[in-house]
Amino acid sequence: MQINMNDNINEKSNIREIVHDLKLPITSIMGFTELLKKGSYDEKSKDEFFDIITSESQRLLKLIDEILKHPEINEEENQNKCNITIQVNKYAKAMSPLASKKNIDISLNINSNNIYVSIPENKISRILTNIIENAIKYNKERGKIFIDVTENEDRVNIIIKDTGIGIAQHELDKIFLKNYRSEACKELNISGSGLGLSIAKKFAEDYGGTIKVTSKLGLGTEFIVSFPKMKMDEK
Numbered sequence: 001m002q003i004n005m006n007d008n009i010n011e012k013s014n015i016r017e018i019v020h021d022l023k024l025p026i027t028s029i030m031g032f033t034e035l036l037k038k039g040s041y042d043e044k045s046k047d048e049f050f051d052i053i054t055s056e057s058q059r060l061l062k063l064i065d066e067i068l069k070h071p072e073i074n075e076e077e078n079q080n081k082c083n084i085t086i087q088v089n090k091y092a093k094a095m096s097p098l099a100s101k102k103n104i105d106i107s108l109n110i111n112s113n114n115i116y117v118s119i120p121e122n123k124i125s126r127i128l129t130n131i132i133e134n135a136i137k138y139n140k141e142r143g144k145i146f147i148d149v150t151e152n153e154d155r156v157n158i159i160i161k162d163t164g165i166g167i168a169q170h171e172l173d174k175i176f177l178k179n180y181r182s183e184a185c186k187e188l189n190i191s192g193s194g195l196g197l198s199i200a201k202k203f204a205e206d207y208g209g210t211i212k213v214t215s216k217l218g219l220g221t222e223f224i225v226s227f228p229k230m231k232m233d234e235k
C-alpha cells in the first residue's frame with residue numbers, strides 16, 4: 001500500500017498548505033484503526049495496517065515539528081523580541097543630527113552584543129527616542145550625552161546621561177506623570193507636551209522594564225532603562 005504525500009515542507013511556503021497536509025495521515029490512521037476494530041482482515045493485512053498506522057503517526061509528528069519551526073508560526077513571537085544593542089546603536093545614530101544642531105556630542109559605549117529583550121521594536125524605539133530626545137532638548141549648547149549598555153546575569157541596563165539643565169530633587173518623581181514639565185524647563189521656555197516620559201514608562205513597564213532617574217539641578221541627568229534579558233531558551 002502506498003500513500004502519496006509531499007513530505008518536503010521546505011517546498012511549501014504557505015502555512016495553510018502545510019496544515020492541510022496534516023489531514024492525510026490522520027485520515028489514514030483513522031481509516032486503518034476502524035478496519036482493525038471491525039476485525040475484517042486477515043493476519044497478513046493486520047501487520048500491514050499496524051505498519052501504516054506507525055509510519056503515518058511518525059509522519060504526523062514530523063509535520064508538526066516542521067510547523068512549529070515555520071516562520072509564519074513564529075512571527076508573532078519574533079515581533080516581541082529585539083536585539084537591544086542593535087536598537088540602542090540605531091536610535092543613538094538616528095538622533096545624532098538633532099544633537100549636532102546644538103553641537104552636542106553623543107558617545108556610545110556598548111560592550112556586549114546580542115542581548116535580547118522581549119519587547120516589540122516600535123515600543124523600544126519610542127522609549128529610546130523619547131529619552132535621547134530629552135537629553136538633547138534639555139542639554140546645553142556643546143553639552144555631552146553618554147549612552148552605555150551594561151548587563152548583569154538577568155538584566156540589561158541602558159544608561160543615558162546628559163550634561164544638561166538637570167531636574168530638582170522634589171520633581172524627580174513627577175516627571176513621569178502625564179503633562180508634567182519641570183520648573184527649570186518652563187523658566188527656560190523649552191517647549192514640550194510633558195507626555196514623552198509617561199509613555200516611555202508605561203511601555204517599559206508593560207514589558208517588565210523600569211526607568212529610573214537621578215539628577216543634579218544645573219549639572220545633568222541620568223536615566224537608567226532596565227529590562228529582563230531573554231534567556232537562551234526563549235530566544
Ligand SMILES: Nc1ncnc2c1ncn2[C@@H]1O[C@H](COP(=O)(O)OP(=O)(O)O)[C@@H](O)[C@H]1O
Pocket residue numbers: 130134135138139162164165166167175176180181182183185191192193194195196197198221
Ligand atoms: N534629560 C532631561 N533633563 C532635564 N529635564 C528633563 C530631562 N528629561 C525630562 N525632563 C523633564 O521632564 C519633563 C517631562 O519630559 P517628557 O515627558 O519627555 O515631556 P516633554 O519633553 O514634552 O516636556 C520635561 O518637561 C522636563 O522638565
Ligand SMILES: [Mg+2]
Pocket residue numbers: 130133134192196197
Ligand atoms: Mg520629551
